[in-house]
Amino acid sequence: MLSYYITAIVCILTGFVIQRIYSKEKLRNAKAISIQGIKWFALAIFSWGLGALINIILISFFDVANEDKVIVSLGVFFSLINSLFILMSIPSIEHHGKRNLVIRIIERFTNKEVFMIFGGILFMISSVFLISFYSNSQQDASNNVIWLIDIPISLVVAIALLQELNKAFRKRGMRFMYLPTFALFVMIVIAVTHRIIPTEQAAEWMHIATWNMIGVIASLSFKFLFILLFTILLYSWKLLAEKEEQQSEFIKLKEDNQQLRKEQETLLLANESHLDTIKNLKSDLNQQQKKYEQLKKDSAVELSDRQKEVLANLGICGAKKSYTEIAEAMNISVDGFQTHIYQIKKVLNISGSGGKEQLITYALENDLLSYATISCND
The missing domain is CATH 1.10.10.10 (Winged helix-like DNA-binding domain superfamily/Winged helix DNA-binding domain)
Incomplete structure (x- = not known):
């Protein structure tokens, strides 16, 4: 229950805060693909928190056991929804490298088409597993079986996320973030593996309390790492947006600089007696030139x-x-x-x-x- 409370509080609050950031960036007409990524990231976090909150309500107010099929089914459902939202957010991670195969496939479709394809595949897979799940009288065995719906998708998403995060951090000169991204992948693998190993089998290796603690730590760790890594990316994206604003100012100063040059040439040709005016224009031009050169250095046009x-x-x-x-x-x-x-x-x-x-x-x-x-x- 403690893990549910922590997940619900942290993830719901974090999802709400990030959604507010999305709304503000949308109002200031930020780059479309970037703010879409913020939206999907917020929904991915919020889905974790919502799933944990529903589990708390079912266990606390309706006396549903933690191992009940309803709890397990809801856990699989929200995990799949979270995987979908993460997949939708990954294309907004900017870098110069080649996209992961899964992401390249997603980019070929609209958001509506991705939801339809993802939902159709899950419906077909889930139908087979759910029939086995609710017809199996062995509770532990069926609980392990149903997680097989989610595990392949979670691992595919984890691999795609690992590759895209590393490429993004490499682009930003943050190679030291490779270790946290790899730790995120490892925690995801441990968490999904923990779900499919029967409790009886785990009891042969270690104490049940220790086994359960490993699952809780892995589950919470990869959620918090995920939030941390995407928050760092969001912050670095803000810096890139500020650079674009500098670039816009640079273009305006460039135009002003060109206009000053034309005025200077006109005055020189028209009347050599206007030396004082020309001197003032030269002074303005020099100041603009210095500012222009500085902004040109800070805001050079770079194409991926x-x-x-x-x-x-x-x-x-x-x-x-x-x-x-x-x-x-x-x-x-x-x-x-x-x-x-x-x-x-x-x-x-x-x-x-x-x-x-x-x-x-x-x-x-x-x-x-x-x-x-x-x-x-x-």
Whole structure:
């Protein structure tokens, strides 16, 4: 019961706080894919807390035993829901590396399609296990069997999460976080393994109290590690957002700087007698130039390898193919391709109806065609 209370209090409060962060970021028009990740992360945490709260109510007010089939079934249900929410949040973890296979598959579908596919697969698997679960008269054996629904999915999610977190931390120069991410994976493996080993068999190895304590510690540890690691990622994402704001200020200062240069040239050609005016403009220009150079250094435009690949493919095939055709050639969804285009336009400050042509021109002028992965000869 103690583990239920701790999980309910910590996870519900944490989920609520993160959901508030999501609402605030949405109001300030933050990057869509990032705030979606915050939402799914909050729901994943909240589902843990809600499941624990329901267990507390059933055990405390309805005298349902901790090993009752209802408790076990609800545990499997909320674990599966949590796995789904975690899968939905992983694509928002930004890095330059290649995505995990599971994440690449998820990115090909919309959120609605992912829910339908995930739900359909679980319904088919669960039907078989639930029939066996509720028809089996041996309580301990059936309790262990039903967890087989959740364990493969939990392990797949854990592997995908481990890979994506390590790539994200490597991108941010935080390789020292590899150990906590590996510890998270180990705790998940211990927790899921603990569920399928019968109590009678575990009693042959160690005292039952010790065995139960291992399960509780593993379960709580991986939840808290999960919250900690995603909170660190969320904080680093905020720093990236602040850098984007600096970049916007840099672009504005660049435009102001260019305007000052034009005014200076006009005054020099118009009347050499306006030396005092020119001197003042030079002073302003020097100050702006220093600030511009500093912001240019702090806010240099950086494109990820994936964004360079999209630009290169657009530069090669943009004049011949539509976004849909290019996305199909790259084996990604149109929504995913459009998201990359949107992010690239935002980074390069490109807008208007001629955005596609500007992107093609940028790719050609900046020698990005070497990153192309498709051909337009067919």
